[in-house]
Amino acid sequence: MSRPSPWNVANVLTVLRIVVVPFVAWALLVDGGEDVVWRLVATALFALAAATDRVDGYLARRLGLVTDLGKLLDPIADKALIGTALVALSWLGELSWWVTAAILVRELGITVMRFFLLRYLVLPASRGGKIKTVLQSLAVGLYLLPLGSLPVWVHVVAAVLMGAAVVVTLVTGADYVRTAVRVHREHAAGGSPDAARRAAETGTTSPRGDGGAVTSPR
Template identity: 50%
Template sequence: MGADKPGAVAPAPLLNIANVLTIIRILLVPVFVWLFLRGDTTSQLIATFVFMAAAATDQLDGHLARSRGLITDFGKIADPIADKALVISALLLLSATGLVPWWVTIVIIVRELGITLLRFVMIRRSVMAASRGGKIKTVLQLLFITLMLVPWLGLGLGGVGETMVLIATVVMYAAVAVTVVTGLEYCFSAWRIARSQP
């Protein structure tokens, strides 16, 4: 058997903690949908916690993959799929139940899928890393979705519940604005890269 080349880095194993968390996030999506569709206050509260747990694994698996050298081809493909599946399923449920306007859901879905496709097309020219605005967009989206998922009016909190619904609505419009602006920024960045390279 030949010796490994000096300085060679062994590829990360497919079965690692980062990929396991990504798979768990994918499996949590149908659980979240099923709980939300049950319709009662308790189930919707549990669905909210499931959504929050799944969203938390997104941040955790990315950190582990980068810090421990666990980046794999599977993770590069599965991680964005898991992210989009979680957010899109939540938006569709919220719009179907009248909690979020359909135009909001359509704008966010078109932006997310469009930028994902743009990154795929541009990958041979340049890797388009997530910008600070993109990270803020993600935080705002997850925050407004979480706030919308909580059945505030069904908890019997009176004015507090109505206030939380108002706050959720304000955060929603802020998330939409940042989503559109950062989407345009990515498009402009791709245009500049395309112009600068043959």
């Protein structure tokens, strides 16, 4: 069976998620983040982009469009979208910088680690990693709203979700590092690429291909 083209509809949706990122930031920063209408626009764009994470995964699995490019681009698109929103929120003084720093250090570190592991295999997102992305997306989506005009309970829910996202982010980051060490040791011991892949799969990863659904990681 022929391999699917890297530039299929699932991967195009992933790329579009990356393209939307600067527009989310711009809408959020209009009038110093005080314009309610533009805050809602930023929230809508963010929600639309985040939703494509599930759509591209569904299409990739349903249409047999799983590619290594998709496995690589999907987590990068997630990090670009969420990371940009976090930085903008901290810049506006609406989210503590330590929260943004903790998440970004983990995300950038894991991304760099993935690139180093490309000589062995494409390390897909883990189930925990996708749950982390969902928590981050929900928390950031709430923080993007004009919270000043919303009930206090919305603030509380946003803070609780962000706290949970930080915890899961750090825990899954440590899990990825353990998996990377396992893969490197297997390769250093003279194992085959298939053995390295099995080493990854016995860690936290569950390779599936494009898409990003929580139940079937990308």
